[in-house]
Amino acid sequence: MTADDQTDEQLMRATAGSDAAAFQKLLDRYSQRVFGLAWRLCADKTEAEDLTQEVFFKVWRNAGAWQPQAKLETWLYRILYNLFIDSRRRIKIQPDALSEDIQSDDNTPEQNLIRKKNIQEVAAAVNSLPDRQKEALILCYYQGLKAKEAAEILSVSQGALESLLFRARQTLKEKLKLKE
Amino acid sequence: MDFNSFQKMVQTFGACRARWETKEFEAASAWAETPRGADIIRSEQKLDERLNLFRPPVCAGLSDRLYAALLNEKTQRQFLFILRYSTWLSLLFMIGGFCLGWYQTRQVYINTQSYFDTLFDINY
Numbered sequence: 547m548t549a550d551d552q553t554d555e556q557l558m559r560a561t562a563g564s565d566a567a568a569f570q571k572l573l574d575r576y577s578q579r580v581f582g583l584a585w586r587l588c589a590d591k592t593e594a595e596d597l598t599q600e601v602f603f604k605v606w607r608n609a610g611a612w613q614p615q616a617k618l619e620t621w622l623y624r625i626l627y628n629l630f631i632d633s634r635r636r637i638k639i640q641p642d643a644l645s646e647d648i649q650s651d652d653n654t655p656e657q658n659l660i661r662k663k664n665i666q667e668v669a670a671a672v673n674s675l676p677d678r679q680k681e682a683l684i685l686c687y688y689q690g691l692k693a694k695e696a697a698e699i700l701s702v703s704q705g706a707l708e709s710l711l712f713r714a715r716q717t718l719k720e721k722l723k724l725k726e
Numbered sequence: 727m728d729f730n731s732f733q734k735m736v737q738t739f740g741a742c743r744a745r746w747e748t749k750e751f752e753a754a755s756a757w758a759e760t761p762r763g764a765d766i767i768r769s770e771q772k773l774d775e776r777l778n779l780f781r782p783p784v785c786a787g788l789s790d791r792l793y794a795a796l797l798n799e800k801t802q803r804q805f806l807f808i809l810r811y812s813t814w815l816s817l818l819f820m821i822g823g824f825c826l827g828w829y830q831t832r833q834v835y836i837n838t839q840s841y842f843d844t845l846f847d848i849n850y
Contacts, residue, residue, distance in 0.1 A: 569796070573789035582782040591783060595791075602792050603799065661779075668780045687740065687777060693747055712738040715773060724772050 554618040562609035569606060577602065579689070580622050586684045587630050589673055597633065601626045620695045623685065627699050671721040679714035682707055727753040733766050741770040 552560075552571065560568030580601055584594035604625055605612075612621055672680060678700065685696035686707070697707040718724075727750040735754060739745045748754050757763040808815065 566793075566797070570789070570793050573792050577789040577792055578785065581785050581788055585782040586780070591785070594782075595785065595788070598788070599792055599795055603796065606796055664776070665779045668776050672777075672780055687745075688780070690745075708738050712734065715737055715740070715770075718777070719769075719773055722773070722776055724769070724776070 555614045558609050558612050558614075558618065561606065569602075569609075572605070573602060576619065576622055579619065580626055583623055583684065583689050584626055584630070586672075586688055587627075587681070588633070589669070593633070597626060597629055600629050604629075617695065620691065620699065623689065623691070624699045627681070667722065671718050674721065675714055675717055678702075679710050679717065682710035683714040683718075686711055727757065729757060729762065732757040732763060736766050736770050740774050741767045742774065 552568070554572075554575075557568045557572050557575075561572060577598060581594055581598045584597040584601075585591060588594055588597065601622060605622070612618065672683065675683065681700055682696060685691045685699060686693060691699075693704050693707050693711070697704045700707065700710075702710070727748070732754055735746060735748055736758075739747060743751075743755065743758070746754055758767055
């Protein structure tokens with residue numbers, strides 16, 4: 547069995563035994579996804595990287611605490627979400643910093659400008675949502691979690707989560723002028 | 727599933743069928759084929775397309791950087807552990823050194839004892 551075939555459970559068990567190589571496999575598997583969530587939540591690349599680093603430090607130190615019944619990805623997101631809530635208390639996030647993170651494609655400068663404007667518009671709309679709606683949308687829509695998993699992370703019922711998602715999408719349609 | 731439930735579900739989870747969370751997937755798919763259902767899908771698709779623009783930047787070499795940071799932190803923690811217990815460690819080494827010295831001196835003393843005894847006997 548190659549390292550790539552190893553299940554999350556095997557890798558986590560090895561990590562709990564201080565196996566750095568297994569931990570690196572976990573990093574390869576999940577760091578981008580965790581970073582993606584962090585970036586969408588805090589709208590700042592540097593802050594997102596710091597949060598991602600803190601998540602994996604916690605995983606390295608507490609790998610033994612993970613229960614295989616829980617999906618590893620959901621567990622990582624829960625750690626990140628808790629760290630994000632703590633960091634939001636001490637750091638004032640600057641959503642304007644987001645525009646610096648948007649990368650240009652190989653299009654013409656005009657096309658890039660239009661694309662950048664569209665992305666900024668969507669980012670601003672998502673960031674202007676009430677916190678819970680934004681978090682529900684990010685976890686379910688962008689990170690692809692099931693409503694039940696996202697509800698667990700946000701400590702709400704599945705019904706409440708679906709209601710948050712519904713309202714978030716309705717608000718976004720209004721803000722992006724997509725309502726007919 | 728009635729039309730309102732279908733509409734609510736699509737407006738909650740989006741136009742992509744893979745995202746739909748319902749026990750009545752067949753019924754939902756059937757509603758999606760109707761003209762009214764298709765209108766709802768089209769409207770949500772527009773929102774999905776816009777939302778899909780909001781993608782995180784590529785963070786090249788992230789896992790390598792995290793791994794390096796972790797190794798660095800591990801070394802720092804070991805150093806801090808030594809620093810935190812440095813007083814006790816110094817005391818421990820001092821006692822260890824003293825015991826070792828005592829033991830070795832005793833070994834030498836065994837040999838020197840007879841020499842001094844002999845020396846004493848010669849003089850007195």
